Amino acid sequence: MTSSSDTLQNPRIGTDVAPLRAKWGWIVALGFVYVVAGFIALGSVAMATVASVLVVGVMMIIAGVAELISAFQIKSWGKFLFWALLGVLYIVAGFVTFENPLLAAALLTLLLGASLVASGVVRIFLAFNMKREMPWILVALSGVITLLLGLLILAHWPVSSVYVLGLFLGIDLIMAGAGWIGLGFGLRRAPAARSA
Numbered sequence: 185m186t187s188s189s190d191t192l193q194n195p196r197i198g199t200d201v202a203p204l205r206a207k208w209g210w211i212v213a214l215g216f217v218y219v220v221a222g223f224i225a226l227g228s229v230a231m232a233t234v235a236s237v238l239v240v241g242v243m244m245i246i247a248g249v250a251e252l253i254s255a256f257q258i259k260s261w262g263k264f265l266f267w268a269l270l271g272v273l274y275i276v277a278g279f280v281t282f283e284n285p286l287l288a289a290a291l292l293t294l295l296l297g298a299s300l301v302a303s304g305v306v307r308i309f310l311a312f313n314m315k316r317e318m319p320w321i322l323v324a325l326s327g328v329i330t331l332l333l334g335l336l337i338l339a340h341w342p343v344s345s346v347y348v349l350g351l352f353l354g355i356d357l358i359m360a361g362a363g364w365i366g367l368g369f370g371l372r373r374a375p376a377a378r379s380a
Contacts, residue, residue: 205371212368218361225354232350237288241281248274286345293345296352297337304331 204211225232251271258264281288307327314320337344 205374208368208371210368211371212365215361215364215366215368218357218364220361222354222357222359222361225350225357229347229350229354232353233289233346233348234285234350236349236353237281237285237292240292241278241285241288244274244278244281248272248276248278289349290342290345293337293348294341296348297334297341297344300330300334300337302334304328304334307331 225235248271251267251274253271255264255267255271258267304327307330308324309327311320311324311327314323337348
C-alpha cells in the first residue's frame, strides 16, 4: 500500500501532478474556503439544513427534467409513460421541497436515520462473518457506531430534522476542506519532477 507522499514522490507520477503542483496555493485556498463554510454551517445548523434541503430540491428538479427528456427518446408508449411519470414526480417533489423545506428535512432525516441503522446492522453482521485473521473488530466497531448514530437520530426525530442535515453538511465541508489543504501542502512539498 502506498501513501500519498510516496505517490507524489514517484518520478513517473510527478510529471502527471506537475500542473497541480504549480496550483498548490489555489488548492489550499479552496480547502480553507471549505473549512470556513463548514464552520459557518456548524454555526447555524438550522440554516445549513434548509440549504442542504434546497440543494436536494434543485437536484430533484434537474433529475425530473432529464427523465422527461429521456422519455421522449423512448418509442413504446408504456415505457414513455413510465419515464414521463417518473420525471413529473421528481419535479413535483423538488417543488414541494421548496414549498416546505422543513417537511422535506424531516423526511430526509428519517431516511438518513433508517439508512444508518440498516448500514450498521449489515456491517455488524458482516464483521461477525469475516475470518478472524481480518480486522473484523474494526468493521464491527464501525457498524456499532453507525447503528447507534442512526438510532440516536431516529430517537429524537422529528426534532433532530432541524439540525442533523446541517450538522452533517458542516462536518463534511470541514473534512473535505482538510483534505484539500492536505493535498495542496503535499503537492508543495513534493519534489519537482526530474526530466528523463
